[in-house]
Amino acid sequence: MSGIFNFQQVINSIQLGSIYALIAIGYTLVYGIVKLVNFAHGDFYMLGAYVAYFTAMFEISRKDQPNVIIILLISMSTGALVAFLSNRIAYRPLRYKPRLSALITAIGVSLFLEYTSSAMPFIGPSFRPFPDVIQTKQFHIGGAVLTNYQIINVAIAVTLMVVLTYIIKYTRVGMAMRASSQDKDALKLMGVNLEKIIDFTFIIGGSLAGAAGLLAGITYPRINPYMGIIPGLKAFIAAVLGGIGNVTGAMLGAFIIGFAETFGYAINSVIGEGIAYAILIIVLIFLPQGLLGKKTGEKV
Amino acid sequence: MQPVLKLDSVTHYFGGLKAVSNFNLDLPEGVLWGLIGPNGAGKTTIFNLITGVYIPTQGKIYFLSEDITRYKPHTVVSRGIARTFQNLRIFPTLTALDNIRIAGHFRMKYGILGATIRSKDFYTSEKELTEKAMHLLELFKLHDRAYSPAKSLPYGELRRLEIARALATDPKLLLLDEPAAGMNPKEVENLMEMILWIRDHFKLTVYLIEHHMKVVMGICERIKVMDFGETIAEGNSSDIQNDPKVIEAYLGRQKNHAKG
């Protein structure tokens, strides 16, 4: 197969989409409950990538074979911890202040994480190559090339999404999360501590973003402290496209953006870079509630 | 006589839910009529339809014979309909004076250029506006508060400020949405007097939504009762008080409340 629309592009799209999906879920979960666009979310992803990098380098320096699962768990914990701390330190005190205050604070937290990382001598502002954690293997399917990295990437992402869906649908805390994005007062009456649920939401979102950081590190092996800005923005666009607050929508939106970008880049770089923004503007004008979101009206 | 406001079989749906069903009204000039009904009966929706916040699914709305059904809120206001809100909607960080002055906005005789270069029209127009606003503040005994941010005013004064702000648009029709909400019996007494005084002093037509039976029964010349979006009764206060459907709507609901 040749030309722009070939099987290789489909593989690449799915892989890019799965990274966006993991980030987008965190955006949508947090927005669903606290109505905050957490600008720092992309930076949780960046930190996940750096922690993965240092863990891998450490294991390699000891001549060990890096263990992807251990690196994954460390990345996820880092994302979760930073997300939890951001919420406690910066967002929680502003919970009942105007929403814009929290939004501006989120921008501040984002800048803080990016530039503090960048200022650290052991991280620095420039790109670093991400090490090979395993031996690369290639599989040829038709005319397309599939690497074992891509398989690991998609397998981890899909597993995490399945686990998340299970947590949200079937566990007590998941149900409380869903309930609190709909009716906070009812939640209070039921004796559920809203702040605990919010903490939990940040932890889940942060851990998925951390995981996405590792996946991005192994598949696009160049990392820097500002790597979270653009994917964060694109993942947010995915969340809006799917219908903000809706987890299935976020995943759907992420894969749509993944496909649109991959095929856009195949045409030329301007379309590839710009298509997500064009999608955002079109969605907000014609379908502001997103693909799977509900329409809401203001009460007068 | 031509009615000031006419609603012709107005129906409104929210999603699939019928909020107002076949509502009719012919409001003659100079009257003070009321609309009552239990919570969620669709009263505020009627006000939102009249003022252009919502566009009715079916039916027509006429103001002084002009079809205003699809007008935007600011256009409706410029035609001469002003309203207050069930939950106070003042501009909290603006001064009391600015809260009133903003209501004269659509009548200002200068534009962006006039403001920029401080034209003659700017000064005359601003002076006139400020004097008029001060006069209104004085009428409502708020002149001491002219330069205070509205959020620093006590509740009773805010209620008056909101009414003064509505009047500053020079309306011919005033819509009051539960003006007695949150007031004690003494304040309610004063409010009733004030509403009558406003009607006479400003030569207005007043249409009032109220939950508070005493206010409606006390001052409204004619009353309409709504329940679940339907008009269930209409008449003067004694007609309404003795109407079995009204009693059912109010007391029946209370019984259910007691059970639930």
Next chain:
Amino acid sequence: MKITKLFTNNRKLVLFSVIFYVVVDVLHLTGVLNDYWIQITNVALINIILAVSLNLINGFAGQFSIGHMGFAAVGAYTAGTLTTIIWKLGVANSITKYLLFAVALILAGVAAAIVGYLIGLPTLRLRGDYLAIVTLAFGEIIRVIINATGYVGGPRGLLGIPKLSNFTIIFFVTLLSVIIMRNIVFSTIGRALKSIREDEVASELVGVDITRYKVLAFTIGSFFAGIAGALLCHLLQIAHPTQFGFIGSINVLVMVYIGGAGSISGSIVAAVGLTFLSEFLRLGIDNLNKIAPFPVGPEWRMVVYAVLLVAVMLYRTAGIMGGREFGILVPEEEGKNATGSQA
């Protein structure tokens, strides 16, 4: 338009400004202030235009734009391309070059205003956070377009722009911009904008055409951002896509919120304060690097910004000025209404 009247109607403000202007000039001539500090002062003045114009959109009209430098980019590239082309023709002499610059500045403002209008129009239905994302995306789109346009230098930037900005021009353009925006704020237009910020529904129901005024805020705000962009690129003699990127926009945003949303005085104080702070931090970091045993990166400057922003939001949400204005900036006819009151 009677521009002279703008100066005669604001005697105190103009007097104060002229004194400031003369003092800076004298200090410059006597060598107390070297070219380096004059350059920083110029940047601070341009930042005043940027911060006040963003404040018009964010602080007064209550919209939330975080792509302000995108509009500045439109102005910079419009004016920069124009003057560079004409400069190369060699037709401009010492007098016509300033005429050329005046035309370029106005065109920069108009071009940015048109873009601002076009952005404002469809995004009106969006509130707060959604609007933020759209303006952010808009800034990115501008960057992508500039990078892809070889004619204006693409990712290398537009080079060789004639140096037409100087302290005098920047100073008087800034003064005029501030007075115009101040006059708009203290008028029925400013009140309409503030009422939209406070409560959109109530605003519409006292007769304000909120759609029109939101677009107007975007249009005016971007007009002045365009002028600021044009001043900047004729000062630095380069227009570069990264100057106008996300970080640049965030810089302006930080000025607005640290100074106080809804306060022109606050934006002025913060624009000047943060421009100089930024420079002091840069110098401090340079000096620290001479003695520190490990490298101290220039990134610490942005860390300080970030901490300041979060701290202001947590402990003084209303910013330094908290919505108040210096008396000198309040028109006489406003009197007690503006000085004694605003929260």
